Amino acid sequence: MDSNDQQVIKAKVEQIVIHPFAQPAYECDLDLRRQCIQHSAALSLSSPFPFEYPKVVNIDGGFQVISGWSQLLYPSTDMPEVLQVVCISHANDDEVSDIAWQYLIARLLNQIDHATFCAQLSQVLERSSLSHTDIEALTGVSARTLFAIARKLSQTSLSTSKRQISRLEQSTDEGVWL
Amino acid sequence: MIWRKRKYQDTHQRKNQKRTQSSPYRLTRQTLNDLSSFLFENSDKLQYGIALASLVTGRTISSLVDLDIPFELLESGVGRLFIRWHYGQASSPLFDSADRLIKDNAAYIVLPPCIASPIARARERAIPASELESQFSLPASRKRGPSGQLITLNTIQHVIDYELTKVGMTRFERDFIADNQMSDNMQNFYAAFSARLLHQRHADFMALFLPEHEVEMCRQHAAPDSYLFGSKKALSSSDVLSIYSALELALGEALRNRDHIAAHNIYTLYVVSTLQLATMHRPTSNAFRTLSTFCNNFEQVEIVDKSVSSTRLVPVCKYAQKLLTEYIEYLRSYQARFQFINRAKYHAIEDMLSGRSNLFRIQTASTFLPNIEHLPEALDDDVFNKINWHRHTMASWLIINDVVRDALSVFMGHRQALDLPTSARSTFCYDQLRSISEHINKVLHTLGLPHLSPGKR
Incomplete structure (x- = not known):
């Protein structure tokens, strides 16, 4: 993919969908959002994330989002009918999946810490399709397991991280992910 | 002659x-x-x-x-x-x-x-x-x-x-x-x-x-x-609970597997079953039809579950009203999930919420089926959408608890020859149905059904 071959254009909201290969990462982000709303009182819904343009590929006249979907996590009735998007010329399916997961992990690392941050980070790393090496490269942290990487990144002790995981699993059983 | x-x-x-x-x-x-x-x-x-x-x-x-x-x-x-x-x-x-x-x-x-x-x-x-x-x-x-x-x-x-x-x-x-x-x-x-x-x-x-x-x-x-x-289709309270525990177990598994499609279907059947118990609706593929069949802030529902002659307007008890409100909130939240993933499903839920399609629909990987007739394999048991146990069970419980059986007949949509509840000469009044609905409310509260929800509680 030629990263220089991109331009900012306007796209109608109804033309925008998540790229099928970016969907797992997007859905994982949706789950995180609900967990955060459940567990973090500090999260503001009105402006949850720094401003960013959705990155899209143009396929058959529609725009498929591959990253930068933070605006799309909070669909509301007052969402503008037209959004500005960064349109890249093309990306193959494997690239889309990697880009999506890289975006999600990078964004998660920049987010505020909260009661289950380590567990959530660990969960995202487990769910991602990125290889262990790619994750190490992306995060700049080396460790034998993904859980260990999450612990190092969040600077969480083993007992605390296990407690977070059990709390998160309990939340999942209660259905907070939907 | x-x-x-x-x-x-x-x-x-x-x-x-x-x-x-x-x-x-x-x-x-x-x-x-x-x-x-x-x-x-x-x-x-x-x-x-x-x-x-x-x-x-x-x-x-x-x-x-x-x-x-x-x-x-x-x-x-x-x-x-x-x-x-x-x-x-x-x-x-x-x-x-x-x-x-x-x-x-x-x-x-x-x-x-x-x-x-x-x-x-x-x-x-x-x-x-x-x-x-x-x-x-x-x-x-x-x-x-x-x-x-x-x-x-x-x-x-x-x-x-x-x-x-x-x-x-x-x-x-x-x-x-x-x-x-x-x-x-x-x-x-x-x-x-x-x-x-x-x-x-x-x-x-x-x-x-x-x-x-x-x-x-x-x-x-x-x-x-x-x-x-x-009736041989009337169940005891422990039997009803055992049916609901089957749903509860299935929902727990679906949530653990993050299988939101299965979770939706199980939750739908849970809500439909409970509403059927509360209103004595017969099992039909188009159970409760559209959202517009509920009126007056969900206090009333117009049921057509057999021929046209089965049409009746019955009160919905508080227990069922709460459940229905939660279901609608769930649908709204669930719809948002699909806005940028699957437009067809997004619009299908829109139709459900706007009364353009049935309110209760089974979901597959690609779409929402028009009703609850065809259940996914894991839930394919007639007890969920074909066996008329809700009506038999609730009617029997009420009868055993001495409710007025003539009023119960009207609640269940049974018409007698020359029986015109709306006639000026009739001694029947709608409050009798409300009284039955209050009985049902008590029964549902004391029954202790599990409270299922795929969303936040």
Whole structure:
């Protein structure tokens, strides 16, 4: 993919969908959002994330989002009918999946810490399709397991991280992910 | 002439069903006293013994002596006469694993020796009912009562229709005792009811005509306290809970697997099932149809679950209203999930929420099916969308808890001939339905159903 071959254009909201290969990462982000709303009182819904343009590929006249979907996590009735998007010329399916997961992990690392941050980070790393090496490269942290990487990144002790995981699993059983 | 007969046949039938206590055809108290005394004193004569049996049971002669209807003569001389009613059965893996309210289908009435004996004799000799009917003849001085009323087998048989209220007997219990057509009151198909209470009321009724020592023997042979007769589809509360635990387990697994499609389907069936219990809606593929069938802030629902004649407007209890509100909130939240993933599903939920499509729809990987007819393999058990256990169960529980069965009939959408609840002359009022709805609310609260939700609680 030629990263220089991109331009900012306007796209109608109804033309925008998540790229099928970016969907797992997007859905994982949706789950995180609900967990955060459940567990973090500090999260503001009105402006949850720094401003960013959705990155899209143009396929058959529609725009498929591959990253930068933070605006799309909070669909509301007052969402503008037209959004500005960064349109890249093309990306193959494997690239889309990697880009999506890289975006999600990078964004998660920049987010505020909260009661289950380590567990959530660990969960995202487990769910991602990125290889262990790619994750190490992306995060700049080396460790034998993904859980260990999450612990190092969040600077969480083993007992605390296990407690977070059990709390998160309990939340999942209660259905907070939907 | 035959044409005229046919033309008015239905009208006459309907008229005859209305056996009000002020009817000129009702035998007076004095007539009944004289008649019952005479029949009892002469009950050793087959024709009078059988007529006495008809008087205290309301049964036709053929129903008393028909060898296809089982009859038992106990050592004490008391008789057990069984009924012809057939209660429908259902089967599914989950339904079969649940214990029903009715464990024994032997439903019977208890008859005192003075009646059981002539019935047993007539049956032993296999005397046809027509012969017994033709033999029946009262002495000339007794053919008419003190007020001049003509006494026939037909009038004797219908005494129970006029006198049942004296002992607090319902017309549904009368149907059972008299072995009337089950379809005379459609509620008969649904009700499981206390056998002991039925036997007690029947004994009270017989006590109007028979000496106490005869009736006392019946009381001694009344069914045990916990014994029920009736519907085989009515479940006990623990059985209902076991069906819900199956849903709860399945939902837990779906949530752990992050399988939101399965979670949606399980939650949908949970809500539909509970609403069916709350409103006694029959299982149909388009259960509760669209959101617009609920009105007045979900306090009321218009149900059409059979033919057009099943249409009824019933109150929705608070328990069900809360559940429905939660379901709608869930749909709104779930819809947001699809806005940028799957437009078809997003619009399908939009249709559900705007009343353009059924409110309850099964979801597949690619779409929402139009209704709940086809369940996914993991949930493919008739107990969830085909077996009519909700209606049978709730009706039975309410009947056992002594709700007014006539009002319950209206709630369930059963219409009687000449029964017009909206007529200006009707004594029925909508508050009676509200009262039933409040009963249902209490039942649902005490039942302790698990509270399922795939979203945040």
